[in-house]
Amino acid sequence: MIDVHSHILPGIDDGPDTLEETINMLSIASEEGIKVVAATHHFLDDKMSVDSYLKLWKKRMQQVKLTLEKANIDISIVRGAEVMISPSLPMLEGIERLCINGSRYMLIELPMLNIPLYVEEVIYILRLKGIISIIAHPERNKRIVEDPNLLYPLVELGALCQVNTGSITGLYGENVKRCARILIDHNMAHLLGTDAHSTGRRSPRFKEAMAVLYKWTSSPVIDRMLHAIPGAVLKNDFIEVESPVFYRKRRFFSFPRFT
Ligand SMILES: [Fe+2]
Numbered sequence: 001m002i003d004v005h006s007h008i009l010p011g012i013d014d015g016p017d018t019l020e021e022t023i024n025m026l027s028i029a030s031e032e033g034i035k036v037v038a039a040t041h042h043f044l045d046d047k048m049s050v051d052s053y054l055k056l057w058k059k060r061m062q063q064v065k066l067t068l069e070k071a072n073i074d075i076s077i078v079r080g081a082e083v084m085i086s087p088s089l090p091m092l093e094g095i096e097r098l099c100i101n102g103s104r105y106m107l108i109e110l111p112m113l114n115i116p117l118y119v120e121e122v123i124y125i126l127r128l129k130g131i132i133s134i135i136a137h138p139e140r141n142k143r144i145v146e147d148p149n150l151l152y153p154l155v156e157l158g159a160l161c162q163v164n165t166g167s168i169t170g171l172y173g174e175n176v177k178r179c180a181r182i183l184i185d186h187n188m189a190h191l192l193g194t195d196a197h198s199t200g201r202r203s204p205r206f207k208e209a210m211a212v213l214y215k216w217t218s219s220p221v222i223d224r225m226l227h228a229i230p231g232a233v234l235k236n237d238f239i240e241v242e243s244p245v246f247y248r249k250r251r252f253f254s255f256p257r258f259t
Contacts, residue, residue, distance in 0.1 A: 006037045007042070082108075187242040
């Protein structure tokens with residue numbers, strides 16, 4: 001399996017602090033059947049340059065690579081970043097270098113509490129520049145939890161959406177879990193990621209989420225989310241997805257009262 005969202009390298013962001021914890025996370029990932037991990041650390045364009053991010057990324061990767069070989073863990077780590085959306089993002093020098101594994105696909109983070117007005121425009125301009133956005137864990141955004149259809153125009157613009165495995169298992173609560181299911185049922189979720197930060201609560205786990213997914217949806221849908229789409233991301237292949245379906249809240253009939 002391929003994990004397209006992980007904070008696995010040590011000492012870059014709020015992921016692991018030590019090399020030892022990174023190796024322990026990779027050991028868990030290996031037991032979970034993960035073969036490729038994209039190390040997608042937080043990138044904020046007002047805090048760092050693309051060059052400084054990649055320089056640190058490569059330095060940490062070198063340290064991990066040496067230890068990983070000795071530990072005999074069979075996992076590949078590929079380049080990536082979790083890029084916080086901002087109006088200046090498309091104009092940023094070398095922004096395309098933050099795409100996953102050198103592809104055209106970039107993991108884009110929305111704020112947790114709102115959807116800024118510039119989001120559609122930024123996704124559109126990135127697309128014109130040849131970059132396809134993968135929106136990280138939209139099911140955790142407060143506004144999307146309240147109204148999943150807010151994601152509809154972004155998917156129509158060509159954005160892909162990555163759901164966290166922890167959202168499916170209920171790690172972030174019932175509302176987020178419910179939202180994850182709505183997005184999957186309405187073609188607004190395309191691939192999974194662990195968004196792992198540690199060996200604890202937010203560890204790199206897939207199996208439990210897969211068991212839930214098999215209760216929620218069909219094998220072909222799961223196969224696309226787990227294998228075909230993330231595989232195409234890594235290979236920089238073109239990805240064709242089903243059109244999103246507008247979510248309609250179920251309403252119960254109410255009968256007029258006669259008094
Ligand atoms: Fe993340």
